[in-house]
Every structure is written in structure tokens, then in C-alpha cells.
Amino acid sequence: MSDNDRLYRFLIENSHVRGELVHLNATWQAVLERADYPDTVKNMLGEALAACALLAATIKFSGSLILQIRGDGPLHLLVVQTTSEGSMRAIARWNGQVPEQGLHDIFGQGQMVITIEPIDGEPYQGIIALEGEHLKDALEAYFTQSEQLNTRLWLAADNKSCGGFLLQELPNNKDDDFSWEHFNHLADTLRDEEILQLPAQDILHRLFHEEDIRLFDPEPMCFRCSCSKERISSMLLSLGSDEVHDILEEQGKIKVDCEFCNAHYEFDRIDVDALFAPTIGSSTATKH
Ligand SMILES: [Zn+2]
Numbered sequence: 001m002s003d004n005d006r007l008y009r010f011l012i013e014n015s016h017v018r019g020e021l022v023h024l025n026a027t028w029q030a031v032l033e034r035a036d037y038p039d040t041v042k043n044m045l046g047e048a049l050a051a052c053a054l055l056a057a058t059i060k061f062s063g064s065l066i067l068q069i070r071g072d073g074p075l076h077l078l079v080v081q082t083t084s085e086g087s088m089r090a091i092a093r094w095n096g097q098v099p100e101q102g103l104h105d106i107f108g109q110g111q112m113v114i115t116i117e118p119i120d121g122e123p124y125q126g127i128i129a130l131e132g133e134h135l136k137d138a139l140e141a142y143f144t145q146s147e148q149l150n151t152r153l154w155l156a157a158d159n160k161s162c163g164g165f166l167l168q169e170l171p172n173n174k175d176d177d178f179s180w181e182h183f184n185h186l187a188d189t190l191r192d193e194e195i196l197q198l199p200a201q202d203i204l205h206r207l208f209h210e211e212d213i214r215l216f217d218p219e220p221m222c223f224r225c226s227c228s229k230e231r232i233s234s235m236l237l238s239l240g241s242d243e244v245h246d247i248l249e250e251q252g253k254i255k256v257d258c259e260f261c262n263a264h265y266e267f268d269r270i271d272v273d274a275l276f277a278p279t280i281g282s283s284t285a286t287k288h
Contacts, residue, residue: 004161006218007053007086008200013212015179016172021200022053022221023163024088030223031090032159034262040098040106041075046157047135049090050164052080053221054153055114055139058168063118064226069130069138073108074098081260087224089260103132112138114146143168152184156192163195165203183208225261232256232265233275241276248272 004025011018028046037045048067056065062084069078077093099105110130117123126146130138136153143151150169156162167187169180186207194203204213236244236254247254254267267275 003199005221007057007221008218009057009216010204011214012208013214016170017180017183018168018170020054020057020166021203022050023161024049024221025161027088027221027223028162037092038098040100041092041094043157044135045078045090045092046162047155048078048080050155050162051139051153052082054164054166056082061116061118066115068113069107069110071107071110073106075106086219086221088221089223089225091259103130103134114142150180154187154190154195156195158196161196165190165195225258227258227261227263229265236275244272
């Protein structure tokens with residue numbers, strides 16, 4: 001299992017098709033440790049985690065990419081975030097019994113929101129209605145709509161790992177539909193167990209042994225939460241002194257739990273007073 005928590009990119013030489021493979025193991029276990037998800041939710045979250053890694057690898061950006069699904073059904077919120085450095089986090093929120101299949105039965109009336117937050121620059125958001133039978137259907141529709149590139153995904157998740165495979169047709173002037181269709185047919189033979197268990201080289205050999213494949217060095221993926229006391233402090237600052245002091249009066253302390261990693265942050269009166277104290281000579285104030 002040398003492919004744990006790695007993302008691979010590849011090119012099919014002499015064609016206009018590129019692809020990616022991802023296999024997440026420890027990253028997925030770290031997500032599962034933080035909540036007791038029912039099977040359907042677990043499956044959907046695992047597929048979304050793999051999809052988010054694949055999606056981020058198709059675009060050049062520096063910052064974070066958030067895949068969010070909101071609906072009015074039993075599984076009403078699913079959020080997966082990945083950074084351009086390969087750190088990931090994910091959560092889902094559900095109520096009661098979640099049906100085993102059918103995107104619409106699971107999420108109800110929903111939408112998928114994909115947000116790219118560059119380190120420098122304005123965030124970009126793409127929103128599409130949640131349609132189709134599987135998560136991959138909605139994602140493929142997103143690609144067609146926003147990137148205008150033919151893209152296909154194959155996703156799988158179980159209790160141990162989650163993974164995905166992606167093919168994308170690059171813009172080209174030639175009528176290259178034949179190879180695109182051909183490679184799709186081959187990839188359609190991929191089984192979930194293969195996505196979850198086979199090393200990247202074996203999958204590529206199994207599917208495309210007649211082709212010349214350029215496989216790039218893998219990129220490591222890991223679970224890491226971007227929460228910190230500084231981030232919570234700036235969130236409290238944005239609420240304003242009055243509101244924060246009201247909570248303090250009511251509860252004695254400000255307690256914030258990170259929903260992604262369960263980290264617990266506490267602010268007592270001294271912390272809050274320090275936070276809202278006027279800074280003297282702000283130009284020399286130290287920055288964390
Ligand atoms: Zn956190």
C-alpha cells in the first residue's frame with residue numbers, strides 16, 4: 001500500500017487526455033475519528049473527500065478549495081476543504097435516518113457550492129443544482145458548466161480508505177472524440193475495490209497498457225485543520241465587543257469548538273479584555 005495519502009497526475013501521450021488518481025487512508029481515518037457517521041453519510045463524505053482532492057489538482061491555485069453541499073434532506077450539510085499544499089479536512093451534518101442511495105433522497109433539494117479562496121485575491125464561487133444519481137454526476141455537471149471541459153470521475157469509499165480516478169479532455173483543435181470515448185470505456189471497467197486497493201501504477205497498467213503513460217511524481221495529502229486561537233480571536237473581534245461581553249456575562253467563558261477537528265478553545269475575561277483593549281501605537285504592534 002505504497003499509495004496511501006497520495007495524489008498522482010498523469011498524461012496519456014499522443015492524446016488530449018490527462019488524469020489523476022488519489023488514494024486517502026490516514027487522511028480519511030482522521031476525518032472518521034472525529035464523528036460517528038452512519039454508513040451512507042460516511043460513503044458520501046469519503047467520495048467527496050477524494051473528489052475534492054481531484055478537483056483541486058485540476059486547477060492551478062494557491063490557497064484553499066471548499067466543496068460544500070447543502071440540502072433540505074436527511075444529510076443536510078457536507079463540507080470538504082483542501083489546500084494547495086494537500087492538507088484536508090471534512091465534516092457532515094445529518095438528521096435521523098439517511099437513505100442508502102439516490103442523491104436526491106439523501107440530500108433532498110440541494111446545491112453544490114465550490115469555492116476557491118486564493119491566498120492573494122478575491123474568492124471565486126461556482127454553484128450548481130445537485131442533480132443526478134451519484135455525487136460524481138453532480139461533479140461532472142460542474143465541470144461541464146464551469147470549466148467547459150469534458151471530465152469524468154470514478155469515486156469509492158469504505159471504512160479503511162477512499163479514493164478516486166479522474167479523466168479530463170484537454171482543449172484541442174483536432175477531432176479527438178475517439179480517444180476520449182475509448183479511454184472512458186476502459187475506465188468504466190474500474191471497480192470500487194480496484195480504486196481503493198490497487199497502487200496507481202497497477203490501475204494505469206490495467207486500464208491503459210496499450211498507451212504510453214507519463215506518470216508524474218505523487219503529491220502527499222494529509223489531514224490538517226486550519227483552526228487556531230488567532231483565527232478564533234479574529235472571529236470574536238468581528239462579532240464586536242458588546243456581543244462578546246454579553247456571551248461572557250451569560251456563560252462565564254467563551255467556549256468555541258472547531259467542528260472540523262474538535263479542538264476546544266476557551267477565552268476568559270482576561271483574554272477577552274486583552275483582545276478588545278485599544279492597541280497603543282498600533283504600527284509597532286506585534287503580529288502573530
Ligand atoms: Zn480545527
